[in-house]
Amino acid sequence: MKKALALFALLFLLVCQSNAQNPVNWTKEQLMEPADLAKTLAAGNELPLILSVGPGASIPHSTAIGMTNDKENVDKLKKQLSGVAKDASIVVYCGCCPFEHCPNVRPAIATLKDLGYSNYKLLNLSHNLKTDWIDKGFPTVK
Numbered sequence: 001m002k003k004a005l006a007l008f009a010l011l012f013l014l015v016c017q018s019n020a021q022n023p024v025n026w027t028k029e030q031l032m033e034p035a036d037l038a039k040t041l042a043a044g045n046e047l048p049l050i051l052s053v054g055p056g057a058s059i060p061h062s063t064a065i066g067m068t069n070d071k072e073n074v075d076k077l078k079k080q081l082s083g084v085a086k087d088a089s090i091v092v093y094c095g096c097c098p099f100e101h102c103p104n105v106r107p108a109i110a111t112l113k114d115l116g117y118s119n120y121k122l123l124n125l126s127h128n129l130k131t132d133w134i135d136k137g138f139p140t141v142k
Contacts, residue, residue: 024099025109032091032121038138048121049084053077053108054094058129058140062093068111069103077111090120095129 040047041060050062053073057064065080066073084090090112094104105122112120125132134140 025106025113026122030109030121031124033124034133034136034138037091037123038136041139046089048089048091050091050093051077051080051108052094053092053104054096054102054129058095059093059123059133060139060141062141065108067094067096067104068107074107074111077108078115081112081115081117084117086116087119088117090117091123092120093123093125093129095123095125095133097128099126 037050037059047061050059052059052062052064053066053068055067063080065077068074068077081090092105092108092112094102094108096102096104099105109120109122123133
């Protein structure tokens with residue numbers, strides 16, 4: 001019985017490990033708190049380029065790129081960034097699910113890095129858009 005349980009535990013760990021997301025490719029300093037973006041939007045001046053890399057663009061002034069786990073949308077992101085200064089202020093967000101499960105933020109961050117952008121932030125929607133933005137009363141597109 002102990003051998004069967006140990007074998008099951010080992011198989012479970014292997015399956016979980018194979019399904020794990022890639023490691024985090026952003027730093028704590030690259031996270032932008034939702035309240036900070038909401039204040040920036042309310043002020044209305046010097047807005048960053050805000051890019052939604054998830055299923056929809058719910059935050060005002062954001063551009064819908066689409067889910068960047070799809071190569072077509074990574075290409076769309078690259079096209080959107082063409083002509084944007086490498087030091088431009090950029091905020092990306094998804095909000096489909098918690099970061100550890102999100103298939104979209106890592107490809108978007110990797111693309112920004114690969115293209116040489118230096119002033120980008122990932123909106124800290126660590127749970128999802130509803131919990132971390134909408135439920136807090138921050139503005140949304142109607």
